[in-house]
Amino acid sequence: MPLGRAYSVGVRGVDGAIVEIEAFITGGLPGVHLVGLPDAALQEARDRVRAAITNCGSAWPMTRLTLALSPATLPKMGSVYDIALAVAVMSAEQQQHWPKLDTTVLLGELALDGRVRPVKGVLPAVLTAKREGWAAVVVPIANLAEASLVEGIQVWGATSLSQLKAWLAGKGSLDDRVVGSASEPAPIADLADVVGQTHARFAVEVAAAGAHHLLLTGPPGIGKTMLAQRLPGLLPPLSHEESLEVTAIHSVAGLLSGSTPLITRPVFVAPHHTSTVAAMVGGGSGVARPGAVSRAHRGVLFLDECAEIGTSVLEALRTPLEDGEIRLARRDGVARYPARFQLVLAANPCPCAPARPSDCLCPAAAKRRYLGRLSGPLMDRVDLKVELHPVQSGAITATEGESTAAVRERVAAARAAAAERWAPHGVRTNAEVGGPLLRRRFRLDRATMAPLRQALDRGELSVRGVDRTLRVAWTLADLGGRTAPGLTDVNTALSFRQGGGDR
Template identity: 50%
Template sequence: MPIGRTHSVSLLGLQGAIVEIEADISSNLPAFVIIGLPDAALGEARDRVRAAATNSGCSLPGRKVTINLSPAALPKHGSGFDLGIAMAIFGAAGDVSSESIDRVVHLGELGLDGRLRPISGVLPAVVGAQRAGFETVMVPTGNEDEAALVPGIRVVGVASLRDAVIWHGGKLDPVPVDPILRPGSHSVQDDVLELADVIGNDEAVDAMMVAAAGGHHVFLLGPPGAGKTMLAARLPGLLPELDPAAALEVSSLRSLAGFPVGSTLVTRPPLEAPHHTATAAALVGGGSGLIRPGAAARASHGVLFLDEAPEFASAVLDALRQPLESGVISIHRANAVAHFPGSFQLVMAANPCPCGQYGARDSECICTPMSRRKYLGRMSGPLLDRIDIQLRVNRITSAQLRVANESIRITTASARHRVTVAREAAAERLATTPWTLNSQVPGAWLRGPHARLSAATTSSIDRALERGGITMRGYDRVLRVGWSIADLDGAEHPTADHIGRALYFRKALSA
């Protein structure tokens, strides 16, 4: 009897690898064997497939069935191989066209009644199939809209195993079933908050616009009620719309994390705000079997907000140091290494002391100097040195409130327009380089002949470097922020005032 052969996709991070599914039916006693490094969920496919086939009216042969998942050395996880395993068996038995199943990638989990259940990670799996040269994928009806977001590939949505057999030439009569659909969820497209709601704190609003223009990381220090969370929540609204490649990547991360994607790609930058009890695996990603993206990966092309940052475990915070530098999150396991994008903007907020009142004009701090140093010392120096903008945020007074109520405040739409124009100016200046944002430009380039500023312009940071007020990394980061301020102001080059403002944003905590 011939061997049935079809294909599916195994995901490692966001990368999809094609898996060839082979089925052999021998004349031995009835048995069902799966080989090729399946995990526990995939190993249980033998029971799901057998029950689904029986209840769909197309029972499996009463002989030994051997399923080989190739390449055998590649670890395979999850229940998304069920449909492909069933099709390979029917191909070996001659119940469907072998040529038809061989040119189609199958994705989907089988229920015992034969219906197909939606699975997570369909979007990156279909992208992997397209890059491998396949033209057709078959997915559960509940994943059809999501799979159709990938251009240039034919998507076949089926509600049941019986429908899949019929599509591949099986001699069965159609039986209508109710498809299993994924529950809807609140879309990130609607999470755009109004910047004009921020009263007072014009300096902090300006800093957030600079951060948005250059893609800079931000640290906000201030007492409770100063507006740190309010400012951080509005940063994604200041960022431009995602380009098609970024939208596909953000949507793929949501799909892999198990969130419904819907019929349109995510076009607004995401905001992730994990609780301070989050583990390192929850923040950067991990898992004992299938490696899932953490909050930092899901925040790629958007904002990762860590409120009450000193309450996070020090080891969890330090896990962000590598992605902050490289823009890539790498998760190592004994048999594989998964890579996720990590090009997020980090915003950390913290109280100045355990009681939160140190430096507040209207309250008295009860903390000792030692407890204050110990509290903020939970955030390591190397991590803070990677934060471009470090700003103190104070509560506004009643007088400031009256003035703010009478003044015209900038809206989210206006600020986003200014940020977009500034980013376009930076992209034009960096057109011949691999970078598009000021935060990505290495210091050697900024200090080199391409962008070197005069000694008079950089005199403030030169003195700060000589006195030990900033490190060499901090020097370069001030230059990057200075360029972002200049781009926001429409200047061709930063002036001494721009560099001075950038240095203030870097050293405001010690001011």
């Protein structure tokens, strides 16, 4: 029976599903009928596949051809199915079954001359094939380094449809997996470059140690952006599992390097203040693509001039800040992307933003409107609020502050202490700890909790604010090498929460 079959992977978000592709040749007028909810790019695959098959020396069936992609209810998008479609057609036309097709997943786009072109989302597709128990996967040669990041499955790279056909028939070979795919770490900006701002530097250290969110306010040119750019250098390297998570997101977004795709350091994402909601959280027709919050997963999302960002864009951050993921419903289904990032906000104190506060020309109403875009619910999720002040001339010639390497050692020790303490409860950083756990099993004594009770009674803190202040207090204790927060830690955490005080 003229029926051919091959397999590929459909990716939605960072999740995938195995797609079975069948080619059936029957009598009737010549024509190609593609079924299985294909999008426009997949509909055009009929012409690409026909030209590629013809140009690699194989025959195209001159009769009715039906191409079915299953599961039929799953929307299929993109050009990743091209080589699987071509192999299924050749198998049906030649009425020949290649045993390797029963254990191999095929991924790749075809050029008209039969070359195999790279595609997006190869890493999550290979992870899906491994999870589903497939023995091997064939990818474009340009994606081979990315696919080689996945252990436990055989990975092959193809340069052309002719080479793939010869390999299936046992008359040729494909390129094997490559090794050494870790990306070269970018140079780390040194914290010692920041002039003065002792209190803000300490806030950045606390943010790094506990994975807390941070707000920096102050006049232009005072060091807000410099401090934010140095936060990723204080964070520990990503674990192998975290590296694969982050790399998979960047694979779907099409942002990976071809030769060294693995991301091993926390990323720094700084979208422009004119970004839309779709650019921030993800969007697009069909199934949504990852936005800035997902690209910053396990890293830092820096929003400079945050008071200039649209209110709807800022409010869209509230759900990923709480849940650590973003779910985007679009025409072709719901895409889920991880989005556990550290948020750093930077803002001027008013629209005119003079170097000296006494030179401000803004009326009081304009000031309230300017920072009023930062809503209470959003600010309630920010643990550390720091106001930066102009530095004196002596700070420029003074001895430089601590380097990133020295601060990173303290951050690593604090994170190790927190990870050991919270490991039985399934979390690793203080910022992830649930409020009930802090208030019950790790409850502080009455005297230590007194400042928080008073702030709660005065309406200065919400219950969420109390929990977040406690998390910062635990981070301060970890940095100080203490087994539990004391009264000083709670007061310092409360001063950060309320945006005042110095170290």
